[in-house]
Amino acid sequence: MAKQLAAALSYRYIDSGAMYRAVTLAVLESGISLESTEQLDNLLRNIDINIEYPHGHFRIYLEGNDVTERIKKMDVSSRVSELAAISSVRKKLVELQQKMGESKSVVMDGRDIGTVVFPDAELKLFVTADLETRTERRYQELKAKANDVDRDEVSRNLVYRDHIDSTRQDSPLLRAKDAVLIDNSLMTREEQLHLAKKLALEVIESV
Secondary structure (H helix, E strand, O other), rough: OHHHHHHHHHHHHEEEHHHHHHHHHHHHOOOOOOOHHHHHHHHHHHOOOOEEEEOOOOOOEEEEEOOOOOOHOOOOOOOOOOHHOOOOHHHHHHHHHHHOOOOOOOEOOOOOOOOOOHHOOOOOOOEEOOOOHHHHHHHHHHOOOOOOOOOHHHHHHHHHHHHHHHHOOOOOOOOOOOOEEEOOOOOHHHHHHHHHHHHHHHHHHHH
């Protein structure tokens, strides 16, 4: 929904989760151990992550290569929460995200945006759905990309990621006190977008 909302408002869209996935892919491809602080710090110092919008579409690049679709595969999904729990990784990416949002006119999607990255954001939306709905949506997304994936594996991965992200010491997944809760379990994409756009325009018009 965040991507569609950004397009509706003519704002830039930034998927912070894609940034963590890109770092995860870099770690997997480098073969370094997460136990090695020195190796990880060296990777973070030299990593090249860029976000571009060819033809108005969000794309993320790792070391010059478009990895937008690659980072959605299960080998990355199964490790991203583990990596995102590491403080040095979060510090690096939060700095990048805050720099990207300096000019405002941004819709940013992520699990700590309203609490850590932009605690003073004009509008915060905490979007959720029940596990069955999330599993089905994610399964269909992966299936559409011809990924060989099991529905139960998708569900287990979602539960695992939620647990890791909610219990990590650094920037845990929390709903900001001033965030608007949207449970989209029974909503269509169009209904979600209509509600989010309505809330956004109310804030924009009040400024």
